[in-house]
Ligand SMILES: NC(=O)C1=CN([C@@H]2O[C@H](COP(=O)(O)OP(=O)(O)OC[C@H]3O[C@@H](n4cnc5c(N)ncnc54)[C@H](O)[C@@H]3O)[C@@H](O)[C@H]2O)C=CC1
């Protein structure tokens with residue numbers, strides 16, 4: 393038993409799950425106390441180190457969220473929307489900080505997360521990296537400085553396994569651009585162009601998604617006007633940047649009051 397925060401990783405066998413397990417195991421500031429996978433997964437019952445093809449680490453993979461969360465000071469969750477909504481209620485009951493990286497959440501899902509955040513700390517961001525969260529602040533400022541002569545387009549690229557579009561990051565960047573312009577993203581969002589779409593509407597914020605190979609995550613915010621273009625870009629080459637951000641959020645959350653937070657709060661970027 394130590395006084396370091398105990399961390400549970402959900403979706404332990406996933407691309408992010410495995411990266412998060414490695415990040416937590418390598419940290420001196422916390423302890424891995426549980427790993428969850430979905431019911432029926434072949435990792436259930438195995439030591440997570442063994443399941444990952446290494447030496448045992450003394451943590452057995454479980455599908456029992458209630459029992460596992462009871463040992464946690466923080467739950468780091470990069471899974472799928474339905475699982476994340478269910479976990480938010482259970483993490484709040486356990487008074488554990490819930491760090492959510494899952495994307496593709498609906499408005500209804502987010503309302504459920506906000507309800508859970510009345511009882512516990514939730515930190516949620518479509519992208520946990522320092523670089524992207526800095527880019528959101530830059531995007532807001534550039535959008536505020538330019539008028540609608542500049543068309544705003546968000547272009548994102550990801551690996552071929554990704555199931556949601558636009559990416560969570562693209563939506564964060566779109567929200568930032570809309571805030572800078574003083575408009576509601578839902579009123580100006582233009583995604584999924586196909587066929588005879590008609591000309592672009594002035595003031596719209598457009599989204600385009602590329603899916604291919606093993607691209608970790610690439611995002612451009614394009615401001616295009618007659619005669620000139622500005623492009624703000626972020627390229628992720630290693631998922632470790634998301635895992636490091638998530639662990640930082642889990643530790644930061646230990647000292648916060650219940651509520652819904654994001655990585656701009658964690659990183660202190662709001663006043664930039
Ligand atoms: N916010 C951020 O910085 C980032 C967010 N993501 C998001 O994280 C999510 C996961 O991404 P990947 O790891 O690439 O996907 P993945 O498909 O490799 O992993 C998801 C894992 O969740 C598990 N899972 C699903 N339902 C579960 C349940 N009910 N209980 C326990 N485990 C469950 C799956 O079995 C799988 O192992 C996606 O929504 C992705 O967009 C990914 C990278 C960075």
Ligand SMILES: O=C(O)C1=N[C@H](C(=O)O)C[C@H](O)C1
Pocket residue numbers: 495518519550554558559560561562608609610
């Ligand atoms: O699914 C991914 O891989 C990623 N998802 C996040 C998103 O939807 O933006 C973050 C990152 O780009 C990788």
